[in-house]
Amino acid sequence: MAEHRYDPHEIEPRWQKVWADEHTWEVSNEDDPRPKSYVLEMLPYPSGEPHIGHLKVYSVGDAVAHFHRRSGHRVLHPMGYDAFGLPAENHAIRTGQHPRASTAEAIAEFQRQFRAWGISIDWTREFATHEPRYYRWTQWIFLQLFNAGLAYRKEAAVKWCPNDQTVLANEQVIDGHCERCGAEVEVRQLEQWFFRITDYADRLLDDLAAIEWPEHVKIMQRNWIGRSEGAEVTFRCEDADPAHAIDYPVFTTRPDTLFGATFFVMAPEHPDVLRLAAGTEHEQAVRDYVNHVAAESVEARGDTDRPKTGVPLGRTVTNPVNGERLPMYVADYVLMEYGTGAIMAVPGHDERDHAFAEAYGLPIRRVVSDPAGGDLPYPGDGPLVHSHPDFDGLHNREALRRIVDWLDREGKGHGSVNYRLRDWLVSRQRYWGCPIPILYCDRCGMVPVPEDQLPVELPDVQDYKPKGRSPLAAAEAWVNTTCPECGGPARRETDTMDTFVDSAWYFMRYCDAGNDAAAWDPAALARWMPVDQYIGGVEHAILHLLYARFFTKALADLGHLPEGIQEPFARLFTQGMITKDGAKMSKSKGNVVSPAAIVERYGSDTARAYILFIGPPDQDADWSDDGVEGMFRFLSRLWRTCAEAAEELPADPPPDNLNPDDTRVMRKAHWAIDKVTSDMAGRFAFNTAIAAVMELLNELTPAKRGAAAPGTIRFGLSTAASLLFPFAPHTAADAYQRLTGERVWEEPWPAADAAYLETDTFELVCQVNGKVRDRIEAPTGASEDELRQLALAQPNVRAHIDGLDVAKVVVVPGKLVNVVVR
RNA sequence: GCCCGGGUGGCGGAAUCUGGUCAGACGCGAUGGCCUCAAAAGCCAUUGGCCUUCGGGCCGUGUGGGUUCGAGUCCCACCCCGGGUACCA
Numbered sequence: 001m002a003e004h005r006y007d008p009h010e011i012e013p014r015w016q017k018v019w020a021d022e023h024t025w026e027v028s029n030e031d032d033p034r035p036k037s038y039v040l041e042m043l044p045y046p047s048g049e050p051h052i053g054h055l056k057v058y059s060v061g062d063a064v065a066h067f068h069r070r071s072g073h074r075v076l077h078p079m080g081y082d083a084f085g086l087p088a089e090n091h092a093i094r095t096g097q098h099p100r101a102s103t104a105e106a107i108a109e110f111q112r113q114f115r116a117w118g119i120s121i122d123w124t125r126e127f128a129t130h131e132p133r134y135y136r137w138t139q140w141i142f143l144q145l146f147n148a149g150l151a152y153r154k155e156a157a158v159k160w161c162p163n164d165q166t167v168l169a170n171e172q173v174i175d176g177h178c179e180r181c182g183a184e185v186e187v188r189q190l191e192q193w194f195f196r197i198t199d200y201a202d203r204l205l206d207d208l209a210a211i212e213w214p215e216h217v218k219i220m221q222r223n224w225i226g227r228s229e230g231a232e233v234t235f236r237c238e239d240a241d242p243a244h245a246i247d248y249p250v251f252t253t254r255p256d257t258l259f260g261a262t263f264f265v266m267a268p269e270h271p272d273v274l275r276l277a278a279g280t281e282h283e284q285a286v287r288d289y290v291n292h293v294a295a296e297s298v299e300a301r302g303d304t305d306r307p308k309t310g311v312p313l314g315r316t317v318t319n320p321v322n323g324e325r326l327p328m329y330v331a332d333y334v335l336m337e338y339g340t341g342a343i344m345a346v347p348g349h350d351e352r353d354h355a356f357a358e359a360y361g362l363p364i365r366r367v368v369s370d371p372a373g374g375d376l377p378y379p380g381d382g383p384l385v386h387s388h389p390d391f392d393g394l395h396n397r398e399a400l401r402r403i404v405d406w407l408d409r410e411g412k413g414h415g416s417v418n419y420r421l422r423d424w425l426v427s428r429q430r431y432w433g434c435p436i437p438i439l440y441c442d443r444c445g446m447v448p449v450p451e452d453q454l455p456v457e458l459p460d461v462q463d464y465k466p467k468g469r470s471p472l473a474a475a476e477a478w479v480n481t482t483c484p485e486c487g488g489p490a491r492r493e494t495d496t497m498d499t500f501v502d503s504a505w506y507f508m509r510y511c512d513a514g515n516d517a518a519a520w521d522p523a524a525l526a527r528w529m530p531v532d533q534y535i536g537g538v539e540h541a542i543l544h545l546l547y548a549r550f551f552t553k554a555l556a557d558l559g560h561l562p563e564g565i566q567e568p569f570a571r572l573f574t575q576g577m578i579t580k581d582g583a584k585m586s587k588s589k590g591n592v593v594s595p596a597a598i599v600e601r602y603g604s605d606t607a608r609a610y611i612l613f614i615g616p617p618d619q620d621a622d623w624s625d626d627g628v629e630g631m632f633r634f635l636s637r638l639w640r641t642c643a644e645a646a647e648e649l650p651a652d653p654p655p656d657n658l659n660p661d662d663t664r665v666m667r668k669a670h671w672a673i674d675k676v677t678s679d680m681a682g683r684f685a686f687n688t689a690i691a692a693v694m695e696l697l698n699e700l701t702p703a704k705r706g707a708a709a710p711g712t713i714r715f716g717l718s719t720a721a722s723l724l725f726p727f728a729p730h731t732a733a734d735a736y737q738r739l740t741g742e743r744v745w746e747e748p749w750p751a752a753d754a755a756y757l758e759t760d761t762f763e764l765v766c767q768v769n770g771k772v773r774d775r776i777e778a779p780t781g782a783s784e785d786e787l788r789q790l791a792l793a794q795p796n797v798r799a800h801i802d803g804l805d806v807a808k809v810v811v812v813p814g815k816l817v818n819v820v821v822r
Numbered sequence: 823g824c825c826c827g828g829g830u831g832g833c834g835g836a837a838u839c840u841g842g843u844c845a846g847a848c849g850c851g852a853u854g855g856c857c858u859c860a861a862a863a864g865c866c867a868u869u870g871g872c873c874u875u876c877g878g879g880c881c882g883u884g885u886g887g888g889u890u891c892g893a894g895u896c897c898c899a900c901c902c903c904g905g906g907u908a909c910c911a
Contacts, residue, residue: 005863216826216906223825226910252911265911304823304909338910345911352909420910538905613849615835619827620904624834626850634849637864688836691848698848703865765843770892772844796878810891815842820891 004643006636008603012730016118025120027076029524037073038528039065040507042536046081046106050113052578052585052623055595059608060575060617060684061535062119063726067680070749076528078510079114079121081107083130085499086164086180089432092464099432103130113596117604118730125513129502134509136455137519138502139437143448144558150196158425160188165466167192169425169498193427193436193495197550201225201419204549213572217541224542226420231255231404233413235264235317235344240276248317251339251418254349256400258321259387260367261344265310265329268293269336276328280314286330293332301332308333308356320412331356339418348376368396424547426498431464431471433496441483441490450484470494503544504551507531507568526562534569573684576620593623605728606632612686612727635731638697642717642735652711661706665699669719670756672696676723677752690727696720714739722750765816766791768800784811791817
């Protein structure tokens with residue numbers, strides 16, 4: 001008997017070569033009778049080498065891709081690199097190495113490892129977002145948005161990261177700190193490029209209903225968009241300038257409480273604040289307050305718990321519903337960025353207004369009664385009181401509608417919707433990004449670069465250091481060009497695009513990656529879009545996923561997508577983090593597990609299968625070196641058992657007449673097929689799927705086989721290999737071929753035979769007062785009465801009911817009998 | 823504060839959707855044994871706690887209540903951990 005030793009370093013390259021030589025995972029855009037499936041993992045940012053999170057996401061994605069293929073789908077499973085971005089640029093600043101060079105090195109390392117992992121990628125569609133053949137089309141999309149008025153420039157107060165020396169999108173500011181480097185963010189007034197994502201707020205919200213995403217991700221997107229329904233109500237100020245009354249609209253979600261307004265508050269950044277206070281006794285105090293607020297950190301101001309502060313403006317506005325004069329204040333709890341930068345304050349029914357009124361001795365009035373009779377402030381619902389005879393007594397929700405109607409008729413307000421979402425700030429004052437294809441001509445103004453002059457290639461520069469303006473501004477020869485409209489001198493836009501722009505459309509490019517004439521042929525998108533299964537980290541729940549959805553909708557509206565494509569990702573799976581010793585892996589903690597080291601030691605199948613076995617893939621999981629060892633033992637045992645069986649057992653089919661051991665093995669095999677299939681098709685329960693294959697193998701060890709026929713054993717083992725293929729493809733393919741001579745990836749996914757899933761007897765649980773006292777084999781078709789008799793006859797049941805009254809007997813057919821005694 | 827997750831053996835986890843099989847699959851670790859000159863590898867057995875006359879008994883899924891013949895699973899209240907978010911009018 002030959003000694004069989006599991007050697008992944010021999011097995012894995014051998015099968016990888018077959019797949020590469022035969023282009024096994026490549027798919028064409030030609031017609032194909034099979035249904036399509038587009039399986040995509042979020043593209044990696046190539047920096048250094050792949051980490052354990054990459055191993056997890058591509059192990060999950062590859063399992064799904066293999067399962068879909070063998071379930072009869074034609075699967076698109078591509079790979080690319082999100083190659084622009086700050087880390088490479090900062091590296092360049094430190095070392096002088098061009099970002100292109102360090103990026104190329106990182107990409108080469110990623111490619112090497114991805115191939116060593118045996119991920120089933122169609123490499124013909126590979127690209128990186130920093131390649132001109134890709135960003136040419138990023139620029140083209142920018143121009144489409146620009147021409148449609150969806151890309152625009154405006155001066156605005158923007159969040160500025162003093163460390164990265166660049167502006168940030170709202171979404172990139174976390175708790176007042178830069179999402180990337182953690183530096184405290186400042187506010188600056190600058191002219192910047194924006195995408196009009198707010199135009200799509202409602203559709204981005206509504207269409208969440210149409211996609212199969214985890215509920216918590218949908219909730220995060222909903223909260224981020226932050227839609228509020230209410231009314232805009234106009235308050236008039238007449239005493240600041242008697243000749244010219246000024247109207248100040250406010251947004252409120254509670255127009256039903258208008259009669260409870262007792263003061264009016266403006267944000268310190270409101271442009272009229274200083275003008276309003278001018279000439280009053282409060283002028284100096286207002287000036288001091290506004291300056292004081294401006295000097296405060298974003299952090300300090302964001303603290304909801306600190307006491308409310310503000311100062312009077314010395315002016316009043318008129319409440320449009322009752323003509324009352326309300327004193328005006330400036331206070332930092334009112335934000336300029338939301339609504340109109342001014343609010344009506346209703347201290348009786350709003351906690352913040354209440355806190356301010358308490359602090360400054362302002363009147364507090366109840367206008368909605370609380371059915372529970374609680375104290376003010378009362379933010380809940382109830383009948384209106386102390387408002388107006390027309391509305392008093394009405395439920396406040398009904399009163400709200402009528403008051404808005406009345407405001408509308410009187411021209412004093414109207415129903416309105418407000419969003420928390422703001423436009424996407426896309427310009428960055430950085431080098432390593434996609435150039436914005438816009439020119440500035442003294443005669444013609446802002447001119448888009450003609451499409452036939454794309455790409456606007458990123459020039460080389462000597463100095464990458466940020467100086468508050470883009471490093472590109474130093475590339476004079478590049479900046480100075482001619483205007484395509486008048487032929488006169490023009491200057492190029494020197495800002496580059498946020499890298500989230502690059503990744504907001506890459507999934508479409510994969511469908512037609514080689515196209516030199518267009519970003520894509522709509523027919524290619526019709527073939528593959530939307531992505532059927534998108535897989536990635538939950539950290540992109542708002543940024544990337546919202547931007548990709550916006551791009552898809554905008555491009556669909558502009559007629560660039562085939563009919564019916566409104567969402568990029570039909571199904572989303574968010575995987576959990578891999579930690580080590582309960583903590584996030586990081587170089588500073590020294591707890592980094594390198595995928596390359598694991599693969600080198602145990603082979604990629606062990607690494608991949610272990611990471612899927614460690615726990616539910618959507619949850620965080622802690623890496624264990626001992627656990628990896630266990631997976632290696634399992635794969636060794638499976639492979640060795642298969643190799644030995646292939647050599648020693650005659651290649652018979654399963655026998656027609658099954659002995660009890662045959663039946664046991666066949667049942668277990670079909671049970672495993674059923675289990676793995678449902679674990680793959682429903683939730684991605686790879687951990688229990690792999691456990692089922694382990695159970696099947698445990699039935700097939702030489703010691704446990706008993707009198708099972710060789711054909712039965714071969715069937716059981718080849719089924720185990722077949723089911724394991726999505727998780728450990730090399731080992732499974734090798735074992736399967738030894739047993740059957742066939743290529744497992746060309747085999748259809750096995751189907752469970754229902755006849756083996758049913759049994760003619762079952763284990764009847766016999767309980768007394770809910771405690772299990774016995775278990776017996778009972779015929780599957782037995783009647784309730786038969787089961788009752790059977791249970792009552794069991795000695796241990798009788799021992800526990802002896803001398804007691806049987807109050808009742810509960811019979812659950814197919815499961816149990818419970819005897820209730822007193 | 824609010825919104826999502828989640829608390830089960832020494833550890834990762836299973837069963838939770840649809841209440842029903844002495845809860846604990848599968849794996850790790852541990853203990854004992856076989857094999858070996860020895861080791862590695864492999865194989866076998868045991869492994870929630872306590873008690874036991876070895877038949878079995880009692881207790882156990884964060885805490886306290888409740889519903890039910892029966893609760894890890896459903897309901898109410900609370901505690902703890904993780905993530906998101908933050909004066910959004």
